[in-house]
Amino acid sequence: MPDPSPKVANPGFIRPPQVYLVAVLIGLGLQVFWPLRLPGGATIALVGTLLIAAAVITFGLTVRAFAAASTPVPGNQPATALVRSGPLRFSRNPIYLSFTVFQLGLGLLLHNAWILLMLIFPVVLMDLVVIPREEHFMEMKFGADYADYKAKVRRWI
Numbered sequence: 286m287p288d289p290s291p292k293v294a295n296p297g298f299i300r301p302p303q304v305y306l307v308a309v310l311i312g313l314g315l316q317v318f319w320p321l322r323l324p325g326g327a328t329i330a331l332v333g334t335l336l337i338a339a340a341v342i343t344f345g346l347t348v349r350a351f352a353a354a355s356t357p358v359p360g361n362q363p364a365t366a367l368v369r370s371g372p373l374r375f376s377r378n379p380i381y382l383s384f385t386v387f388q389l390g391l392g393l394l395l396h397n398a399w400i401l402l403m404l405i406f407p408v409v410l411m412d413l414v415v416i417p418r419e420e421h422f423m424e425m426k427f428g429a430d431y432a433d434y435k436a437k438v439r440r441w442i
Contacts, residue, residue, distance in 0.1 A: 292363055293360060293362060293363055293364075293422070295359075295361050295415060295418060295419055295422075296361060297415075297418070299415055300361070301360075301384065301407070301411060302384065304406070304411075305384040305388055305407045308388065308400075308403040308404060309391060309403070311399070311403050312392065312399035312400030312401075312402070313397070313399075313400065315403075316395075316397050316399050316400075319399075321397070321398040321402075322397070323392070323393065323396040323398050329393050329396060330393065330394050332390075332393050333389075333391065333393030333394030336386050336387070336389055336390030336393065337390035337394065338390075339390075340384070340387035340390060341383070341387070343382065344379075344380060344384075344387075346371045347371055347379045347383065348380075349371060350368050350372065350373055351368055353370065354368045354370070356368060358380070360415075364422075364423070367423070367427045367430055367431055367434060369434060369438075373438070374438065375439075376438065376439060376441060376442050377416075377420075377434070377435065377439065378411070378416060378441060381411045381441075382442060385404065385407070385408055385411075388400060388401075388403075388407070392404070416440065420435070423435075
């Protein structure tokens with residue numbers, strides 16, 4: 286009888302980087318046809334730039350932690366280790382957090398309220414569909430070790 290347990294954390298068609306990219310592109314497109322500009326000047330842009338930098342750094346440190354554990358980053362590849370180092374000490378999903386903070390920063394940098402409003406879709410999709418599916422996989426694969434990790438580290442921050 287075949288093993289019914291999933292072989293990868295995210296076998297579906299929902300690829301998180303693409304979801305965030307589509308949300309940003311829709312926000313940019315809406316801005317062209319129905320401008321919805323954020324108030325504020327250089328201060329808002331500076332905050333946006335700092336958020337983008339924080340997102341890029343967090344993403345890089347997370348990828349480094351995965352590489353050090355010799356496990357792939359994409360959820361459509363088989364996980365080989367439970368990573369608890371780097372940003373994963375504070376968030377079970379630092380890559381999705383990075384994508385979210387990056388989009389937030391980009392919206393502020395560009396003074397584009399549509400990019401901020403479009404952030405609702407990837408965050409809800411990650412929180413209600415992608416992350417629960419990935420957590421189920423991790424629970425099946427790593428059992429009590431993942432349950433312990435999940436009890437100690439928050440989903441987002």
